[in-house]
Amino acid sequence: MRTPTLQYLYLQKPVTMVIVICIISVLPWIGLGDFSTKGEPREAAVAVSMLETGNWVLPQVYANEFAYKPPLAHWLMAAASLPQGYVSEFTSRLPSALAFIILIGFTLVFFGKRLRFQQAFIATLLLITCIEIHRAAMTTRVDMLLTTFIVIGLFQLYRWEDKLELKGVPVAIPALLGCAVLTKGPVGIILPLFVFGVYLLMLRKYSYLVIFKALLYAGISSLFLPLLWYVAAWKQGGDAFLNVVLAENFGRFFHLSTPEIHYNLGHENGVWYNFMTLAAGFIPWTIFFFFSLFGLKLHKPEKPVKEMLADIWNNIRSMEKEKLFSLVALVCIIFFYSIPSSKRSVYLMPAYPFIAIFLAQYTLYITEYRTKVTRVF
Structure with missing residues (x-):
């Protein structure tokens, strides 16, 4: 493709260009x-059970053990598999791939309208090509879908404050956060509202009462959709379902013992695990970042540390x-997932678009003022 064509697409159709890149990738x-990991067939098995049994509320897998996770991702897998009548690698991974494309498009539109467009465009290219996001886009897991709902939900929360000053609750917010809960549980509401609450406090624009009411209204309205499924699943699974849900969503977060739950909650790691996985997940761009540090001129600080x-x-x-907003979201997400003992790299994916924005800004700085380092890299 000739350079003038690429310039035209970038200048006239940047969102289309990025979406096409996502689709091709x-x-x-x-x-x-x-299926390359034990997690992929485990998730696909739920969709298989839905198609075979017709139970789309609480399907049974693993020798009559019920699927305790919310079923939105599995609904999408099963729906994609309906035309061919069976679940394949393609149809089970399709929801993650589509969620990835939607996330990238919304990220470019959101930041492209509010920051230097070149910065937003570079940020989306960094997201498309970093290992963690690209890997999650091509696997049969719920994490890419959850990330998309949480990040776009955060974008809508920001717009609610920016455009409406917290008046009313736009229907997009409960729809997105409700779908996030239906993807992986209460974290789909708790995390976005935690980020948004800290952001409102940092603005110093609203009273504590106004902030509390805004979070309360957004939270309650976002519970309607997921409660429909939780009530229906509880009627099928009974107390055993509730015990597993409490252990999975709250037991591991608050380090509570769950003697009646006979499975390993697992993935226990220290706080530094989050920072290591973020650095690994953003490869190859973390390599560029650390390489560029050698081109920076360091000066001895003239002020005391406190100043x-x-x-x-x-x-x-x-x-x-x-x-x-981006900085608050980044810090809050890392802090939030530092609390539970259970840690995995995919939990931090909602932070990646916000990391990419700052990394894109740094990339522009390096390109403009440290050209030798950029050329060598």
Whole structure:
């Protein structure tokens, strides 16, 4: 493709160009390989059970053990498999691939309208090509779908404050957060509202009562859709279903013992695990980041540490709203997933679009002012 054509697409049809790149990078390949981890067939088995038994509320898998996770991802897998009558690698991975494409498109549109467009465009390219996001887009898991609902839900929460000043609750917010809960449980509401609450506090624009009411209204309205499924599943699974749901969603988070639950909650790691997985998940761009540090000129600080920290805090408080929101989201997501003992790299994926925004800004700085380092890399 000639350079003028690429320039035209970038200048005139940037969203279309990015979506086409996303489609080319995932859709042709998701059906070529067999299931590669134990998690992929485990998730696909739920969709298989739905098609075979007709039970789309609480299907049984693993020798009559019920699927305790919310079923939205499995509904989509089963729906994609209906035309051919069976679940394949392609149809089971299709929801993750489509969620990836939607996430990238919304990220470009959201940040492209509010920040330097070149920065937003580079950020989406970093997301498309980093290992963690691309891998999640091509696997039969619920994490890519959850990330898409949470991130777009955060975008809508930001717009609610920015455009409406917390008046009313736009229907998109309960729809997105409700779907996030139907994908993987209460974290789909708790995490976005935690981020949004901290952001509102940092704005210093609203009283505590107004913030509390906004979070309360958004939270309650977002419970309607998931409660329909939880009540229906409880009628089928009874107390055994409730015990497993409590252990899965709250037991591991608050380090509670669950003697009646006979399975390993697993994935226990320390706090530093989150930072290591973020660095690994953003490869190859973390390599560029650490390589570029050798081209920076370091100066001995002239101020005491306390004054430096105060300056940093003041700079954060005076940030543009979009960057403040991104920073708050990034810090809150990492902090949130540092609390439970159970940690996995995919839990941190909602932080990736916000990391990409700052990494894109740093990339532009390196390109403009440290050209030798960029050329060598």
